Amino acid sequence: MSKNKSVASIQTLSRAMILFDKLYDSAVPLGVNELAKQCDMNLSTAFRILKTLMQGGWVYQCEDDRYIISPRFSFITERTGFYFALKEISAFTMDRITTQETQAMNLSVLKDRTCIILQQSRTTKLMDLIPPVNSTLPFHASASGKIILAGLPDPLLRLYMANMNFESLTKDTITDHAVLTRTLEVVRQDGYALDLYETMENSVCIAAPILRNDGETIAALSFSGIIGAFDQELLNHYLPVLRQAADEISDNLFQTYQGESIYYSNSR
Template identity: 30%
Template sequence: MKTKERAFKYERYHIPNVAKAISVVRALSKRPDGMTRSQISACTGFSESIIFRILYTMSDYGMVVKNPDKSYSISKKFVSIAYDAVSGENLVLAARGLMNEIRDKLLEPVMLGVLSDEAVIMIDQSPGKHPFGFIGKIGMRCPLHSSAPAKAILAFLPDGEMRAILDRIKFEKFTPKTISNKKRLLTELKIARRNGYATDCGEYLIGANCVGVPIFDYQKYPVASIWVTGPAERIPAEIFPKIGRMLVRKASEISEKLGYEK
């Protein structure tokens, strides 16, 4: 079903096919598992012939990929370009060395992500050193209500912005421990803000625990988060505070590289 278009200030100057391509990108961004041409057509209200031309143009430029089931998804190249445009590369460079230091101490993977409309998107990682562990993919999405990296950012957003985001969350259930309502999430965010770090104890993946902290820019705004994730037996809840304190110290150093001053 076609979504209602917003009013635009410079609409009379718009190039129709560019506007349609943007609508296609927005539709695909909501479905990381991919969409078929007919699904995109139903979502945007555009004919399948228009969708066909847009997708093939974007495919030639490497902006979308065609999956084995004939659905289409936004490409890693697209994600990379998007985050370069918002200084994602500078953020990665500022964080990578300190992420490696954390990884070398804990031996678990350390990941870096930024807030998108409906998730935190992973943009870099330091792979763990255990023979068996978690490996994320660039572009991996971490749900807002059930992941430490997302809660770490939400907890430090301006109150109005944070509540507006919470109003849009659908609270999808991933495990029996997934937070299922706004009231409980608000309580978690208050705890995270007080402690300086957020946690996820099997809320997104059964048997996986996670601790995350925010990274701030020169405006004291939480632009990203770093987090450690691993099996519950290696990262039990009892050591969350220890990991949290370590992450807070390292994240503070990253924030300083981005111009943050206490």
């Protein structure tokens, strides 16, 4: 590669990083004109960079032609140990709470447009109705899936909803777009989600978000495989314990990655 081509490649990469930073820092989707202006680059350069990032799966173009960061970016940090740290740090809290409550727990994250179980703590019960680590959970039926969906920005949520497979797993599974939309609105308001016999007969799950320091959801923590009838009394018991555990994991993760992780950076 010639010296001129090498310099040009470095300049292009630098511009792409500047543009990507602007998208990452923005609380709302941005259009190509606005990005070009903020990044002090010409319109054609900004447009070309955005198309390249889209092809790589790093950004999404919304219905109104503005752009947002894609979920794939979250998993860059796996290479620097973020998700390894999340998995390891959460295990201490989850094991303690499972022993305390005699109830299995799952920690789930968004990966490759699916909701997967990253970590779990299990009981010694003969009946332990939870899938193993690395299993995928249905967004529309599982409590963790609903937490992940509710934590997405609206433009990205609409993309997920538009491509949702509303498979009926039990007679109680949500199979209607409008019903799930209303359910997610309630999840956002209440700060927790339920799976009331929706993925498996006779099994209930309750999930709460694990948040980064700006309030964005990075994972879902759940009590999983609660067998039998579920009422308000059980919800009143489990929900505070679950929320406290989620906060503890978030706090421990923040202390580990303070000043280092993109998840916990207040400024860039």
